[in-house]
Amino acid sequence: MFEHVQKRHRVFFVYVGGESTLKEKYIDAASELIVYTYFFSASEEVVPEYVTLKEMPAVLVFKDETYFVYDEYEDGDLSSWINRERFQNYLTMDGFLLYELGDTGKLVAIAIIDEKNTSIEHTSLKSIIQEVARDYRDQFHRDFQFGHMDGNDYINTLLMDELTVPTVVVLNTSNQQYFLLDREIKNTEDMVQFINSILDGTVEAQGGDSILQRLKRMVFDAKSTVVSIFKSSPIMGCFLFGLPLGVISIMCYGIYTADTDGGYIEERYEVSKSETESQEATEESRELQEPRSGQSLLPARQEPKDVLEKKTD
Numbered sequence: 001m002f003e004h005v006q007k008r009h010r011v012f013f014v015y016v017g018g019e020s021t022l023k024e025k026y027i028d029a030a031s032e033l034i035v036y037t038y039f040f041s042a043s044e045e046v047v048p049e050y051v052t053l054k055e056m057p058a059v060l061v062f063k064d065e066t067y068f069v070y071d072e073y074e075d076g077d078l079s080s081w082i083n084r085e086r087f088q089n090y091l092t093m094d095g096f097l098l099y100e101l102g103d104t105g106k107l108v109a110i111a112i113i114d115e116k117n118t119s120i121e122h123t124s125l126k127s128i129i130q131e132v133a134r135d136y137r138d139q140f141h142r143d144f145q146f147g148h149m150d151g152n153d154y155i156n157t158l159l160m161d162e163l164t165v166p167t168v169v170v171l172n173t174s175n176q177q178y179f180l181l182d183r184e185i186k187n188t189e190d191m192v193q194f195i196n197s198i199l200d201g202t203v204e205a206q207g208g209d210s211i212l213q214r215l216k217r218m219v220f221d222a223k224s225t226v227v228s229i230f231k232s233s234p235i236m237g238c239f240l241f242g243l244p245l246g247v248i249s250i251m252c253y254g255i256y257t258a259d260t261d262g263g264y265i266e267e268r269y270e271v272s273k274s275e276t277e278s279q280e281a282t283e284e285s286r287e288l289q290e291p292r293s294g295q296s297l298l299p300a301r302q303e304p305k306d307v308l309e310k311k312t313d
Contacts, residue, residue, distance in 0.1 A: 002046050005038075010063060011086055012038040016047055017057020022078075026059055029079040037086040061085045064137075075142075080105075084142070090133040091147040095154050101145055102173035109195065111148040112155055113166045125166045131188045132195070140195060144170075159207065170198055177205040 005012060015026045023041070030039035044056065051060070051067055059070040059078065068085065075081040084104045091097060093110050101108055111129040113122040126148050133146035149155060152163045159178055163169065168191070170179040179198050185191050197203045 002042065002048065005040065006062060009038050010088060012040060012062055013082060013085075014047070014060050014062065015039075015041040015057065016044055016053065016060065020057045022057050022059065025078045029082050032079060033082055033086065037082070064089050064134075068141075087145060089137055089141060089146060090130055091145070093147040093149040097147075098158075098171065098173055104145065105174055106145045107143060107179075107198065108145045108147065108171045108173060109168065109191075110146075110155070110171065111166065111168055112152050112163055113148055113150065115150045122166045125168065125185060128185060128188055128191050129168070132191050135188070136192060143199065144195065168194070170195075172205070175208060177207045179203050179205055 013030075015023055017023065026039075044053070047053070053069065060067050061070075061082075063085070070078060070081055072078070084106060087101065087104070093108070098108065109129065111125045113126055129146050129148060132140070152165050155169060156162055158171075159169070168181055168185060172178065181194065182197065182203055183190060183194060185194065194203070
C-alpha cells in the first residue's frame with residue numbers, strides 16, 4: 001500500500017510511531033491542511049528500508065524522489081513546516097501557484113523563459129535553476145522555492161515593469177517585494193552567489209506594499225484595464241468612456257451657462273433699480289423747488305389760533 005500511495009501522490013506526509021504529543025500535533029495540522037496535501041500514519045515496519053529514522057515517533061514528507069524528516073528544533077512549528085514542504089522543490093509557476101506560495105513565507109526564484117524558444121539562453125537558464133533546486137536543496141529549501149514561468153506577461157503585471165526574457169526574478173510573495181539580477185547568470189555558481197547575496201542583504205529589494213506602491217498599483221491597474229479594453233474592442237472602449245465624458249461635458253456646460261444668465265439678469269435688475277431710484281429722487285427735488293418759486297406770488301395761509309393764543313392776545 002505504501003508503494004501504491006507513493007506512485008499516486010507526488011507529495012505526501014507520514015506519521016511513524018505510536019501515540020504521542022507529536023501525533024496529536026500531526027492530527028491537528030492534518031485537519032487544517034487536508035485540502036492541500038495528503039496525510040497518512042503507519043508503523044515503523046511499513047516504512048521502506050532506505051528510510052533512516054534517528055528517533056521515534058517521526059513525521060516524514062516524501063517528495064522529489066526522496067524524503068525529509070521533520071526536526072522540531074530546526075523547522076519550528078509542525079503545521080508551518082508542513083505548509084512549507086507541501087510543494088515540490090521545483091515547479092512550473094503560474095499566477096494561482098504564486099498566490100498559494102505566499103503562505104509559505106519562502107522566496108520564489110523563477111526563471112522567466114519562452115518555452116517555445118529552444119535557444120541556448122532559454123534552455124540553459126532553466127537547467128541552472130533546476131540544478132540549484134536539486135543540488136543545493138539542503139542549503140536553500142527553508143528559504144527558497146524554485147521554478148520557471150513561460151512568458152513574462154503575468155510577471156510584468158505583478159512587478160509593474162517590463163522584464164527582458166530570459167531572466168531570473170526572485171519574489172517575496174508575502175510582501176510583494178522582488179529582486180532582479182545584479183549579474184549575468186552563466187552557470188550554477190553564479191546563481192548560488194546571487195541567492196547568497198539576497199540572503200545577506202547585498203542585493204536591494206524593490207517593490208513592496210507601502211502606501212506609495214499601492215497608489216502606483218492602482219494607477220497601473222487602471223491604465224492596464226483601459227489599454228486592454230481598447231485593444232480588444234476599440235468601439236466598445238469609445239462607447240464606455242465617450243458616453244460618460246459626453247454627459248459630464250453637457251452638464252458642465254449647462255451649469256456654466258445657467259450661472260452666466262443668472263448673473264446677467266441680476267446685473268440688469270440692479271441697473272433698473274438704480275435708474276428707478278434716480279428718477280424718484282429727481283421728481284422729489286422738483287416738487288420741493290416748485291413751492292419756493294411761487295412763494296412771492298401767493299400769500300401764505302394763516303392757520304387759526306388756538307384757545308391759549310386767543311387768551312394771550
